[in-house]
Amino acid sequence: MVDIVISEFMHKNAVADLSRDFEVHYEPTLGSDLPGLSRAVRHARALIIRDRTVVDIPLIAKALRLRVIGQIGAVSDNIDMLSCEARGVAIVRAPDMIADAIGEYVVASAMTLMRGTFFATRDVMQGKWPRGHLVGREINGRTLGLIGLDFGARAAALRAQALGMRVIGWDPLLKPTHPVWNDVEPVEFDALLTESDVVSVHLPARPEFVGRLGTAALARLKPAAVLISVGGGGVVDEAAVANMLAIGRLRGAAFDGFETEPLTSEAGSIFAAVPNLILTPRIADLTLESHLRSSAAIVAKVRGALNL
Numbered sequence: 001m002v003d004i005v006i007s008e009f010m011h012k013n014a015v016a017d018l019s020r021d022f023e024v025h026y027e028p029t030l031g032s033d034l035p036g037l038s039r040a041v042r043h044a045r046a047l048i049i050r051d052r053t054v055v056d057i058p059l060i061a062k063a064l065r066l067r068v069i070g071q072i073g074a075v076s077d078n079i080d081m082l083s084c085e086a087r088g089v090a091i092v093r094a095p096d097m098i099a100d101a102i103g104e105y106v107v108a109s110a111m112t113l114m115r116g117t118f119f120a121t122r123d124v125m126q127g128k129w130p131r132g133h134l135v136g137r138e139i140n141g142r143t144l145g146l147i148g149l150d151f152g153a154r155a156a157a158l159r160a161q162a163l164g165m166r167v168i169g170w171d172p173l174l175k176p177t178h179p180v181w182n183d184v185e186p187v188e189f190d191a192l193l194t195e196s197d198v199v200s201v202h203l204p205a206r207p208e209f210v211g212r213l214g215t216a217a218l219a220r221l222k223p224a225a226v227l228i229s230v231g232g233g234g235v236v237d238e239a240a241v242a243n244m245l246a247i248g249r250l251r252g253a254a255f256d257g258f259e260t261e262p263l264t265s266e267a268g269s270i271f272a273a274v275p276n277l278i279l280t281p282r283i284a285d286l287t288l289e290s291h292l293r294s295s296a297a298i299v300a301k302v303r304g305a306l307n308l
Helices: 012-019 034-040 057-062 081-087 099-115 121-125 151-162 189-195 238-246 265-271 288-305
Strands: 004-006 024-026 046-049 068-071 090-093 143-147 166-170 198-201 226-229 252-255 277-279
Touching (some): 004 012, 012 024, 012 288, 034 057, 068 288, 081 090, 090 288, 099 151, 099 198, 099 288, 143 151, 143 189, 151 166, 151 198, 166 189, 238 252, 238 265
Parallel strands (some): 004 046, 046 068, 068 090, 143 166, 198 226, 226 252, 252 277
């Protein structure tokens, strides 16, 4: 009888660790196979996922012996928390294990988009020499605005400050007494939009945040601002950003999360021919190092929940 189901990719060392003491069903694509997942979890005591496996009421009802769900990587909204609480199913995560990866992604994207010169490779290869059009901007002395102060945002703040940036933040989920405000200057939402040279969005796709950065909010950004979205899909209006980039109203943008995931060719068509743009498939939190750290941390927490 299977003890632990792992429905998305996990570091091989972590899978081997669990397999020494448990009967493990490891199938990295199982999260996309709802009938197969329902059968697999029926007698499992633990389920380990990332952000693609949807843990909803019907799945919880079928998982008769489930005691713990471990989520690797970034916190997502694919788990019905109320159903898990009602059934006494624990949720364990390790968001601090991926913070460095996200922090580096944000700062690297900011530097790339502010400088604007790293997209010239093809022109240079073809014998062009567009020096006059590639005068970028430095991030030293600029302001980074963080919308949402999760672990990744805090890691980005530390790196940005080391590079000479002022860091401001807004997060309605944190109390004014939270220690993060000792390192990040708190500001109101509108002030963050108007004062920031780089805006990095880390809010989850909760109902109160979806559409938060729509046309009206985005219009308050500086014309030469850079926008980075590493939070939940739908928090930032993708079409509005694409349009602003196309008309030169924004300097650049990076999206690591989308309203439609995986991004379809139809949904992605709004970004066609848009300049100074980075699109990535939910990999801000994923490096070789973070993959190993977060997988190992989830193993330890799942073992603790199962008392072994």
